[in-house]
Amino acid sequence: MHIAEGVLSPAVLGTGAVLTAAGTFIGLRRLDMNRLMTVAMLSAAFFVGSLVHVPIGVGNVHLLLNGLLGVLLGWAAVPAILVALSLQALFFQFGGLTTLGVNTATMGCAAVVAGWCFTALTGILPGSRGLKVAAFCGGALGVLVAALLTACALAGTDEGLVVAAKMLLVAHLPIMFIEGCITMLAVAFMARVRPEMLASRLSGRRGHPCDDVEDAVETPRQERG
Amino acid sequence: MNIDDASFVRPSPIGRLDPRVRFLLAIAATVSIALFRDPLACALALCLGAILALAARLPPGTILRRLALVNxxxxxxxxxxxxxxxxxxxFQWHGIAVTRQGLYLATLIALKTNAIFLVFCxxxxxxxxxxxxQVLERFHCPEKLVLLFLCCVRYIHVLADEWENLWVAARLRGFEPGxxxxxxxTIASLLGLLxxxxxDRAGRxxxxxxxRGFNGRFGGMATFDAGVADIAFGIALACALAALWLVNAGAPWGPADPPLSWGRELFPGWNRG
Known part of the structure; x- marks a missing residue:
């Protein structure tokens, strides 16, 4: 979800930047060095996946996938989204420097909320059906919260944009449903093929096989002055 | 899926400047333009953006296509x-009213969006x-974030190729999206597979x-040094921005509150407001 540059008011831009900085800080602190490559790779997959167009009726929509990323990564989704959105701005000029904060904040908050919802629901409803319900809610919530926050950003800029914000929100309702379905099916697929990808989230353990190696790389020393 | 990550990288006067100087100037310029409230300042900023785009020798076809998308x-x-x-x-027409404030806001947004876009490109x-x-690294961005950036940049093309393979394989088996x-x-399974x-690739x-003894940092090859030309460009652009701020100084700060005289020349039937 990209708001173009030059639309939002300074207050909204500033709030977005602060939220993104805080989220990135938390995400990076919780990100273990051994998981860094996984997060980078999933961030690249998020970039590629969000270029995929899904047909709906006569037109097509592109996926957001922030819900799925939140389900897989939790807080680490915020830096992953920051990286992917910066590169989208650099490659295709979707968004830009000043709106990067707001765009990352809307998508990142939604991803974190989707991750919480997924963890909570899988706790309440164990089994494969619970997993599917949780994944659907995670995916749908990712779009819903992102659309809500984007609408708030527009509405908070100027009262003249309130109607535009409402239209944007309504336009995202079908996308929410599709995103939920896709997330549900993709998570079910991963649970069958590579359950450890989800296991790291569900049990709070680190998931990757190479995480078990004892002499893990330490956080690099500060070599600069 | 063809991802072109360097469509605007051209040999040009701006391309030769120190990336650090360009980065700082870009932040100063885009933040300034985002803060402007005066249509004249925004229009001048759009001219500045156009001049910079010409100096960077951006390919006209690509830039116009991207500009259309933004608009x-x-x-x-x-x-x-x-x-x-x-x-x-x-003015009013069959009960549909257009407000001065609305037109003012829409004009501001149009000018600012295009100006920032051109400066950024x-x-x-x-x-x-x-x-x-590497510029981010020089500016002491957190190391983990820099690593995330580098690894993500490196593997975007690899994963895009992988997606292309999956997609072509699906199409060869008669998959018709609807x-x-x-x-x-099918799309969810392909995404899951990606x-x-x-x-798996991340693990490997x-x-x-x-x-190979990776200790958390990549050694970069690029060396940055700012010369006379870089400093001169930096000062020139900073002066231009200062001039724009002076033009903007008279503008109101409130949301969509056009000065009373604004737009009378544009729309003759304006005086009713």
């Missing part, structure tokens, strides 16, 4: 805000992604990097 949102704003912003009525998109990440359950199931493969790459 889809501007068009949406123009279709909605003039009618929905409360304020003084500029000319100064930032004209450097390679790896150079941009609005139905089968399509969604994620599974990237997860990380193990390989550690076997």
């Amino acid at each position: 889809v949102f501007v068009l949406f704003v123009w279709c909605v805000t003039p009618f929905t912003t409360p304020g003084d009525i500029a 000319a100064l930032i998109c004209s450097m390679l992604p790896s150079t941009a990440v 609005t139905n359950r089968h399509t969604y199931r 994620l599974v493969r990237s997860y 790459v990380w193990e390989a990097m550690r076997l």
Whole structure:
């Protein structure tokens, strides 16, 4: 979800930047060095996946996938989204420097909320059906919260944009449903093929096989002055 | 899926400047333009953006296509805000009222969006992604974030190729996307497969990097040094921005509050407001 540059008011831009900085800080602190490559790779997959167009009726929509990323990564989704959105701005000029904060904040908050919802629901409803319900809610919530926050950003800029914000929100309702379905099916697929990808989230353990190696790389020393 | 990550990287006067100087100037310029409230200052900023885009020798076809894409949102704003912003009525037609404040807001958004877009393309998109990440490293961005950037840049093309393979394989088996359950199931499975493969690849790459003694930092090859030309360009652009701020100084700060005289020349039937 990209708001173009030059639309939002300074207050909204500033709030977005602060939220993104805080989220990135938390995400990076919780990100273990051994998981860094996984997060980078999933961030690249998020970039590629969000270029995929899904047909709906006569037109097509592109996926957001922030819900799925939140389900897989939790807080680490915020830096992953920051990286992917910066590169989208650099490659295709979707968004830009000043709106990067707001765009990352809307998508990142939604991803974190989707991750919480997924963890909570899988706790309440164990089994494969619970997993599917949780994944659907995670995916749908990712779009819903992102659309809500984007609408708030527009509405908070100027009262003249309130109607535009409402239209944007309504336009995202079908996308929410599709995103939920896709997330549900993709998570079910991963649970069958590579359950450890989800296991790291569900049990709070680190998931990757190479995480078990004892002499893990330490956080690099500060070599600069 | 063809991802072109260097469509604006051209040999040009701006391309030769120090990336650090360009980065700082781009931040100063885009933040300034985002803060402007005066239409004249925004229009001048658009001219500045056009001059920078010309100096960066951006390919005209690509830049116009991207500009059109950005202006889809501007068009949406123009279709909605003039009618929905409360304020003084500029003119009325069969009960549909257009307000002065709405027109003012839509004009500001159109000018600012295009101006920031051109400045961003000319100064930032004209450097390679790896150079941009090295600039971040020089500015003491957190190391983990820099690593995330570098690894993500490195593998985007690999994963895009992987997606292309999956997609072509599906199409060869007769997959025809449409609005139905089968399509969604297939796309979800392909996405799941892409994620599974990237997860596996991340494990392999990380193990390989550690076997080679990776200690958390890549040694960059680029050396940056700012010369006379860089400093001169920096001062010139800073002066231009200061001039724009002076032009903007008279503008009101409130949201969509046009000065009373604004736009009378543009719309003759304006005086009713």
